[in-house]
Amino acid sequence: MSEGGGPTTIKAFEERLLEVAERLPKRLRQCAEYVAANKDRIAVSTVAEMAEGAGVQPSAFMRFCQIMGFSGFSEMQKLFRESFVGGWPDYTTRLQHLREKAEGSPSALLAEFVEAGRTSLENLFKTIEPQSLEQAVQVLADAQMIHIIGLRRSFPVASYMAYAFEKMDVPAMLHSTVGRLDNRNAIRSGDVLLAITFSPYSAETIELVEAAQARGIQVVALTDTIVSPLRKYEAITLSVSEVDFGAFRSLSATLCLAIALSVAVGTRRSL
Amino acid sequence: MSEGGGPTTIKAFEERLLEVAERLPKRLRQCAEYVAANKDRIAVSTVAEMAEGAGVQPSAFMRFCQIMGFSGFSEMQKLFRESFVGGWPDYTTRLQHLREKAEGSPSALLAEFVEAGRTSLENLFKTIEPQSLEQAVQVLADAQMIHIIGLRRSFPVASYMAYAFEKMDVPAMLHSTVGRLDNRNAIRSGDVLLAITFSPYSAETIELVEAAQARGIQVVALTDTIVSPLRKYEAITLSVSEVDFGAFRSLSATLCLAIALSVAVGTRRSL
DNA sequence: CTCGATTTGGAATATATTTTCTATTCTGCT
DNA sequence: AGCAGAATAGAAAATATATTCCAAATCGAG
Structure with a gap:
């Protein structure tokens, strides 16, 4: 099941959560509620921990993730982890590539520096x-x-x-x-x-x-x-x-x- | 080697990092430097990711963790995950908050300059x-x-x-x-x-x-x-x-x- | 330049975590 | 009450991840 259709931003995630929460059976609703109240933990917890926090079985939590539109917990977690680090996919290597290839036009180089500057500021x-x-x-x-x-x-x-x-x-x-x-x-x-x-x-x-x-x-x-x-x-x-x-x-x-x-x-x- | 003697607070961690950093061979120093600059990532990354970021092999990163006094990466990660609780630094919201609330403080000023810088770059x-x-x-x-x-x-x-x-x-x-x-x-x-x-x-x-x-x-x-x-x-x-x-x-x-x-x-x- | 010690890279192994599967338990309906 | 369908719990399989080990490379002292 390769659903690419999961939320790709935290905002979209929250919307989907709201949309779905009403029509959920008991255990799954527990998951929804726990998640809503502890979004920040998703990034640093395992399914087992999340499940325990919500008072359900890991497998239940798993199904919850799928209902949210992700292929599984890992994919959902990825969303939160990335949004946490501000997603700068290691610039050092990217810039090194640019240098090695030397094919970087000055504008491309500028673009890289602009991007690096922006993330540095953040x-x-x-x-x-x-x-x-x-x-x-x-x-x-x-x-x-x-x-x-x-x-x-x-x-x-x-x-x-x-x-x-x-x-x-x-x-x-x-x-x-x-x-x-x-x-x-x-x-x-x-x-x-x-x-x-x-x-x-x-x-x-x-x-x-x-x-x-x-x-x-x-x-x-x-x-x-x-x-x-x-x-x-x-x-x-x-x-x-x-x-x-x-x-x-x-x-x-x-x-x-x-x-x-x-x-x-x-x-x-x-x- | 079950040393319970690793740092138990972020501050202690930083001190130990400093203390150790000087006398470290090349690869391990790379780890120290990367970690120093990306402490926030420890909580949400795998050893493999950290190692790649630092430009070393996972095993080298592993040794680094042990030198820091932990039994391994997991234990080190635990420290960061625990101290992670609540209030993550979501850039946009934090910025707004600061602008409105902490008017006149140096941090608010910094926020303004950061914002100005970002738009300038754009x-x-x-x-x-x-x-x-x-x-x-x-x-x-x-x-x-x-x-x-x-x-x-x-x-x-x-x-x-x-x-x-x-x-x-x-x-x-x-x-x-x-x-x-x-x-x-x-x-x-x-x-x-x-x-x-x-x-x-x-x-x-x-x-x-x-x-x-x-x-x-x-x-x-x-x-x-x-x-x-x-x-x-x-x-x-x-x-x-x-x-x-x-x-x-x-x-x-x-x-x-x-x-x-x-x-x-x-x-x-x-x- | 050589030897010994330290450090490193990479594969092999152990462990943890996620995911799937199935029997069982609920729930709503006639 | 009895049945059909969905929901759940638990265990088993699959996957990802952390950790260890050792041979090769590097470094430094003599």
Whole structure:
């Protein structure tokens, strides 16, 4: 029985559930009710668990799935699992293919990056914890001066934040390694260090963080994932995970977070 | 080996991950990194899927689970499934909720920027003409050397492209105004100028474009809308219209285009 | 360069889970 | 009450998934 006709979106699923629920025999109705009240569990449970929760036999639950239009429980579960992860079917490999074939027209490449950017943004929203963000904003707003460091791939982000702060009259200083000048003595008590670094993490940035910490300077870190070496230090960490293409990532999500952070700090200061 | 000693909370899990990540061989580190960036998937994926995502064999992923202190993948998964209960991060609903309810909080601000970024990306794809893009890629790929200029708000984009080109062994030079040095004589016949500018357009950039054109240098421009002053010159123009929120724009779309352009040039060159 | 130790990939095995099948129990009707 | 039809429970078969094992490859020290 290869019914392709099952609901393909959560919304459609809910509609079908409603439509069907009325005309269901006892046990199957139990299933319907349990499912309606526990949609989120479908993704992470086995039929046995769902059946037990609904107070029925696994086989009954099975029939329920079929009545809903799926070939079985697995297919129904797939719907929920996919909608949970936001369905980004591993970009890394997709982009790699594109590169290998090199047949990708520039537009196709752009399309991939646009798509990657969009999912990264969605993901950003899921992974940033509001309280960390709030904390970061507070610390930066209270700073005498904000020192920004971000090298290589992170430099665009650092420079954009410096620009934004400047525009909002927030005292900020962009540390760079132009001419191998080392400005670390500019950091004074009451200041805050905003460190931005992504794999591969630049040693200079990490060193600066270490030096700052040793002197009791607060550190706010913008980094990728939690394996970042910055995690070792007691910094307020905001982590962004961005899809990348070999050594490149579009930075969409990172910049988005950066600008939101800047503006939040700017507005809070001027209160 | 029935170690009951695995992490029992997500926090403990993250700590252990950090602790362990450093001293891990290649494949296992891939696992650690993938897991760090996709914690949410553990609950709804199979080992096979996780392994593929991390780019390793299932058995390697298995060993990773054991190193993390679990008896196997299932036990690790259990941790995530249990802590999964309720409130999954459905993007759309969460966004709406935040916008309405948490007005003024940093998270709400972030939500606005994320939304702005997403629509910008969508627009980007509509407004970029494939042939202009193609042309730009070709011209840049044929260049002896690419000179990049972008100041103020455009500087992050310029610097990122410089970084990307550098990584791909494409001869490129970032023109900046550090120390008021003027490098315009570095531009030689056969080179191409890549100018990036957005309203308010910096005079320096426009001047440089003018000077280049006068000497017969090809110019590729990245700008906003079609009213940009760069339009006057015979440049290949790629225009991005970025949705902005307040006085700032997240640059998501611009950077996306920038990176796509860079990678396209990089791959075409190496053919 | 060689040896020993560690790490890896892939197939083989064990386990868990889904799905189907059938005897049995309900339900509604005459 | 007795019958026909649908619904159900439970067990058995099929499938998918996790886990282990071992030979081959890789790495590092001497």
